[in-house]
Amino acid sequence: MNRELLDLLICPFSKSSLTLDTFEAKDDEVEYGMLHSEAGDFPIVAGIPILLWGKTDLLALVRAGKHQEALTMALIGKAPDQGVGQINKYLQETTWFSTLGTWLEEKRQRTWERKAEEQFFPKDGGPVDAHRFFDLGLGTYHMKKPSFVNYNYYRFGCPSYLVALSFVEAMGTPKGLVLDVGCGAGHVIWAIQQRMAPQPTIGIDYSFFSLYMARTRVAPHAWLICGDATALPFHQGVFAGVFSSDAFYFIPNKWGALKEIERVLMESGTIMLTGLRNKLAAHKPVGNPLTPQGYQKLVGHLSSRIIPDSHTVHRYLDGYGVPAAEQVDEATLDESFAVSIWAGKRNMEFADMGRFEQWPHALGELAVNPLYMTGPSNDAGTVYLRRYPLDAYTNINPQVKSYLPELFRLTKPQAGLIHQNCTKGLEELLERWAVLGLPPGYLH
């Protein structure tokens, strides 16, 4: 945690100021420590302040200097209360075997943490790569759903990421800080950051695991906070822009989250809420979506524009930014899979954004889109084949097929251009998202 972040922060539960105790620092960043407010103490683990309620186990580990244990617990939480855990719980509740039950349960927790620690941080090898880390965290220890792994690892190729990039371009470089609410593993923060640097971009999410991925693999220069969108731990009016991509529709208390976003936003600030799933669209409901009219009502007191994401995707693929001039009719909105909102507290005029000077997705370290696997190779080059890791990925990203070629050949000179990070000569592959810019080291 950068010490300057403290100037922005307040306690989310009492709105009082915070003081910092540093236990371990690296290159001027606080790695482990504690934040104190009138209402409570909050741990800092691996450079990420955790401003959530009830983290007593983590606080105890950080206080005791057991930093690696604190990190593992923050990443995976406690072992699930199933099987042996239930037997231990039963024993703990009896009169005669309570001590035995507690001992057995503590042993079970320690075994679970030690096993996780060995997998996340193997002693005999380098750091595990992004795919394996997502797989462990989201596939093995958290949601146990491969679709979450795929969403995160292949995020840079998703249409909803393309929509987010379009809005990031539209926001430009506001005069002041930008906050990403529900930033997840930091894919969009990374895009914002590249435009805002050297100014830091701030991200908040209640998933520590995702934030750790952001800090270590995706957006290492961002200032990240583990906290809840409905109780933002920031002073009033500190942000020039608040962004939220693919996250706002998950939040049940949308009014609470929006009020918080407005509180931390400057009067002249911009709000971008992208990838808002439409409750009316024919798909399995995910999160807590509203109808497009519901979203419009929610932001009715603001100056706003609501835009179907499919329109933004089409325009992006033609090389143009967000189509914001026209207010889209109700029937079209109702048929949209997802919509996005551009809003502000001041009176705003909305216009179509113009032609991109360069592809927004070309910023970064050029690489073959990870959605492709390597096929046959010969003197003419290497063939890459589009893969869909899971049906779920294709279903939530139906437009993927409209731009990613099924297969393509990467010639040796083109491979050389990728290596030199040179976009000239790769225009066709960039246009189809076969090649794109990634955070340095993302694939290794």
Ligand SMILES: C[S@@+](CC[C@H](N)C(=O)[O-])C[C@H]1O[C@@H](n2cnc3c(N)ncnc32)[C@H](O)[C@@H]1O
């Ligand atoms: C689908 S992910 C999107 C991540 C990222 N914004 C992106 O576009 O790649 C949704 C994120 O919202 C976060 N989230 C949902 N509800 C939240 C809340 N009330 N407070 C903080 N984060 C929340 C989740 O933890 C998750 O990381």
